[in-house]
Amino acid sequence: MTDSKTDRPTDDAPQTETGNRLFGRRKGRPLRKRRTSLIEDLLPRLQIPTPASGGSLIPASLFATPTREVWLEIGFGMGHHLAWQARHNPDVGIIGAEPFLNGIAGLLGMVEDENLGNVRIQPDDARPLLDALPDASIGRAFVLFADPWPKKRHADRRFIGPENLPRLARVLKDGAELRLASDDMGLVRWMLEHTLKHPDFEWTARRPSDWRIRPDDWPATRYEEKAIAAGRKPVFMRFVRRPRR
Numbered sequence: 001m002t003d004s005k006t007d008r009p010t011d012d013a014p015q016t017e018t019g020n021r022l023f024g025r026r027k028g029r030p031l032r033k034r035r036t037s038l039i040e041d042l043l044p045r046l047q048i049p050t051p052a053s054g055g056s057l058i059p060a061s062l063f064a065t066p067t068r069e070v071w072l073e074i075g076f077g078m079g080h081h082l083a084w085q086a087r088h089n090p091d092v093g094i095i096g097a098e099p100f101l102n103g104i105a106g107l108l109g110m111v112e113d114e115n116l117g118n119v120r121i122q123p124d125d126a127r128p129l130l131d132a133l134p135d136a137s138i139g140r141a142f143v144l145f146a147d148p149w150p151k152k153r154h155a156d157r158r159f160i161g162p163e164n165l166p167r168l169a170r171v172l173k174d175g176a177e178l179r180l181a182s183d184d185m186g187l188v189r190w191m192l193e194h195t196l197k198h199p200d201f202e203w204t205a206r207r208p209s210d211w212r213i214r215p216d217d218w219p220a221t222r223y224e225e226k227a228i229a230a231g232r233k234p235v236f237m238r239f240v241r242r243p244r245r
């Protein structure tokens with residue numbers, strides 16, 4: 001389902017288990033033996049029960065030990081950023097949503113090797129998960145190097161935009177950070193335009209270094225490494241969810 005030259009999703013739009021159209025790939029190369037056993041044995045233990053909509057999923061209840069906050073990463077790819085955050089923030093529960101099976105297996109491998117107890121996974125589209133979360137229940141959200149969908153007629157497939165910003169605004173706590181990154185300037189402009197227009201978000205950048213330089217508590221993702229290797233300069237954006245009145 002990806003273009004072998006660009007590693008970008010093709011136009012095929014499979015259905016997710018929750019019946020939504022998903023604009024990306026679910027399967028890539030066949031899973032190797034360890035990855036298959038991670039999907040079959042470890043995933044069921046970490047998988048978020050099929051989210052019911054209506055804000056009824058209490059995120060803190062997903063974790064065996066008390067959590068200071070729950071954070072959410074949407075489209076975690078191979079899971080390196082999510083695993084880093086889990087490793088460096090053991091008192092935070094981290095939920096990742098990603099439908100791509102090889103990526104899920106990659107994250108599961110790190111969870112198993114490092115015994116990370118604070119990770120839970122929605123192995124599917126993030127949108128039903130967002131709808132299942134209560135208002136103001138998430139302390140930080142990451143959407144890093146989302147698929148850019150460069151053709152104009154596909155703009156509505158971009159994750160950050162008019163469809164999903166209200167979902168994120170609803171679940172984020174007052175003052176929570178929303179972190180976005182991309183190496184695609186068309187997508188950067190689009191995300192900025194829509195996020196700045198949204199009344200609940202404020203961009204924290206005051207000077208160019210605030211969006212040109214990745215902060216220390218924000219490790220590189222696989223797509224960022226690829227972008228830099230190809231000579232592209234990523235943009236790192238931090239927004240805060242304005243306090244509710």
Ligand SMILES: C[S@@+](CC[C@H](N)C(=O)[O-])C[C@H]1O[C@@H](n2cnc3c(N)ncnc32)[C@H](O)[C@@H]1O
Nearest residue numbers: 075076077097100125126144145147221222223
């Ligand atoms: C370009 S990749 C970036 C992966 C990773 N964040 C990185 O920077 O390496 C975008 C990822 O978003 C995932 N994705 C796309 N739509 C999604 C959705 N609705 N819910 C969750 N993940 C999604 C794709 O499966 C893909 O793995």
